[in-house]
Amino acid sequence: MARKFLYIVAVLIVLALAATFAYRIWGAELLRQAMVPGGRFExxxxxPQDSYARPEMWLARPDKSGNPALWTPEGHQAAARPEAAVFFIHPTSYLNRARWNAPLDDKEANDRAALFLRGQASAFNGAGAIWAPRYRQATFGAFLTTKADAGQALDLAYRDIAAAFEQFLKEAGDRPIILAGHSQGALHLKRLLRDRVAGKPLAKRIVAAYVVGWPVSKTADLPALGLPECTAAEQSGCILSWQSFVEPADPSLILDTFDASTGFAGVSRAGTPMICTNPVTGVPGSSESAAFDIGNLVPSADFATARLANSTTTLRCDGRGILLLGSPPDGVGGQYVLPGNNYHVFDYSLFWANVRADAQRRLAAHRGRRSAWIELFAPFGLRAAG
Structure with missing residues (x-):
């Protein structure tokens, strides 16, 4: 299990259902029956306060032997002396309906999470040292129901993330910080931005926040997150976000739930535009389709590793903020595509090389901005804040 690369075996449960006629008719209800826990939240x-001071509480950290976040495809290497500190929150890897929250020692969930780190967090190892915590994540079924139990499960997971982040800050020292997550991890990252970054001195140390695979409303969420949307390729201290679909796309399963919720700014998300970053350019995607070269991961036949491919596809952002590819690269998709032509599983791996370049570019911009402040304050014997 630990050797299989990038795509989690458990997602086949969902995707097999998606491929059947029964799913097309009763898909949502079948998923709920199969994945939503039958019991109540416990x-x-x-x-314990010092839990994340223990190395075993981390899936990835700079001193971890066999660190999965250090994986790179042929032709790339992790930075020998990483300048930044990266806090990465992995997506849902626990699919058991026996509990609302994953036990920290669940080997199957931890193995899957490590696979995600290889295919996602590894994009950042050219810019920074990566910390990725174990946490009592909410089970997959928590995202398929409006039961109060689901919200309680997500709250519990977030408390672990918040505790891990405090330890991360202690260990990261005064380095620039990159924040990143995917899916459930991106949801928790949004809360972390609101609670720990917005209006705090820490905001000045943020190189960028990659809130990928989870919607960010420009009007209902962004004002509460403490950082602006990234609107320039060499901008630092900003937020990137995208959700990948291939045309023709049907994002209704995402938008229906999104529109029924209240944003972090306290207003309804219904009908609001979402951040849609073009991962290649690093700026908001155009509504007009254009061709781009992407650096995507393609898994080997046995999923033991992956190679980096140079592919071309068209990209555009639709009116609400969904990233639309004209066609998927060779070797990507098939049975791993979610309903509605949703390439959620591939949000990072489709643009692995592009994300890697983006993080390094923004780190250089952050370094330049900080150097300018130091130079400005030096004559007065003052140290630049942040």
Whole structure:
């Protein structure tokens, strides 16, 4: 299990259903029956205060042997002396309906999470040292129901993330910080931005926040997150976000739930535009389709590793903020595509090389901005803030 690369075996449960006639008729209900826990949420105690000071509480950290986030395809290497510190929150890897939250020692969930780190977090190892915590993540079924249990499960997961982030800050020292996550991890990252970055001195140290695979409303969420949307390729201290679909796309399963919710700014998300970053250019995507070269990962036949491919596809952002590819690269898609032509599983791997370049470019911009402030304050014997 630990050797299989990038695509989690458990997602086949969902995708097999998606491929059947029954799913097309009763898909949502079948998923709920298969994945939503039947029991009630069980409250759990807070983790001991020093829990994340223990190396075993991390899936990835700079001193971890066999760190999955250090993987790179042929032709790339992790930075020998990484300048930034990266806090990465992995997506849902627990699909058991027996519990609302994953046990920290669940080997199957942890193995899947490590696979995600290889295919996602590894994009950032050219810019920074990566920390990625284990956490009592909400089970997959929590995203298929409006039960109060689901919200409680997500709250529990977030408390672990918040505790891990405090330890990360202690260990990262005064380095520039890159924040990144995917899916459930991106949801928790949004909360972290609101609670720990917005209006805090820490905001000045943020190189960029990659809130990928989860919607960010420009009007209902962004004002509360403390950082602006990235609107320039060499901008630092900003947020990038995208959700990948191939045309023709049907994002209704995402938008229906999104529109029924309230944003972090306290207003309804219904009908609001979402951040849609073009991962190649690093700026908001155009509504007009254009061809772009992308650096995507293609898994080997046995999923033991992957190669980096140079592919070409068209990209555009639709009116609400969904990233649309004209066609998928060779070797990507098939049975791993979610309903509605949703390439959610591939949000990072489709643009692995592009994300890598983007992080390094924004780190250089952050370094230049900080150097300018130091030079400005030096004559006065003052140290630049942040």
């Amino acid at each position: 409250a759990q105690a807070e983790l």
